[in-house]
Amino acid sequence: MFTPIPIGVVRSPYRDTKEVPKGLGAKHETEGVLEIASEFEPGLADIEGFSHLFVLWVFDRAGGVELIATPPSDDRPHGVFATRSPMRPNPIGLTVVELLRRDGRRLHVRGVDMLDGTPILDIKPYLSSVPQESLRRGWLAEAETRRL
Numbered sequence: 852m853f854t855p856i857p858i859g860v861v862r863s864p865y866r867d868t869k870e871v872p873k874g875l876g877a878k879h880e881t882e883g884v885l886e887i888a889s890e891f892e893p894g895l896a897d898i899e900g901f902s903h904l905f906v907l908w909v910f911d912r913a914g915g916v917e918l919i920a921t922p923p924s925d926d927r928p929h930g931v932f933a934t935r936s937p938m939r940p941n942p943i944g945l946t947v948v949e950l951l952r953r954d955g956r957r958l959h960v961r962g963v964d965m966l967d968g969t970p971i972l973d974i975k976p977y978l979s980s981v982p983q984e985s986l987r988r989g990w991l992a993e994a995e996t997r998r999l
């Protein structure tokens with residue numbers, strides 16, 4: 852194993868988890884900034900060419916672990932690994948953001964669902980080769996159908 856070190860922090864308008872849109876149909880179009888520490892800035896070379904990025908980050912304000920979670924998008928419980936719950940054995944978040952522009956070591960992005968000051972562990976270009984018709988959305992698709 853290794854000891855993770857943050858490469859930067861998220862600058863977001865959200866100060867409290869209650870402010871982040873949740874549940875079925877929640878839209879994540881909020882703009883924020885991924886502020887990368889100056890020592891890691893060389894690692895941003897050529898990132899401008901990518902429209903979307905995966906951001907790996909730490910749920911630094913989540914407490915505890917719940918292996919069975921009841922997400923805001925359903926009234927039924929599901930295993931934590933079938934959800935995006937913050938209360939997981941390794942509190943790591945994954946968010947896809949749209950890269951709007953780069954300003955030195957600051958990446959201006961759309962689609963943040965993280966609190967202000969959230970530590971960033973890694974950034975990777977978003978590339979998906981899975982065709983839309985091959986994707987199955989599990990309990991989420993069922994929950995959406997029940998809600999209709």
Ligand SMILES: C[S@@+](CC[C@H](N)C(=O)[O-])C[C@H]1O[C@@H](n2cnc3c(N)ncnc32)[C@H](O)[C@@H]1O
Nearest residue numbers: 868871910911912913935944945946965966969
């Ligand atoms: C359901 S999680 C999904 C996060 C990410 N998109 C994922 O899939 O891993 C999103 C929630 O995490 C919570 N959250 C955001 N930043 C956090 C932080 N730094 N510590 C703890 N909870 C956080 C907010 O309540 C937000 O609604």
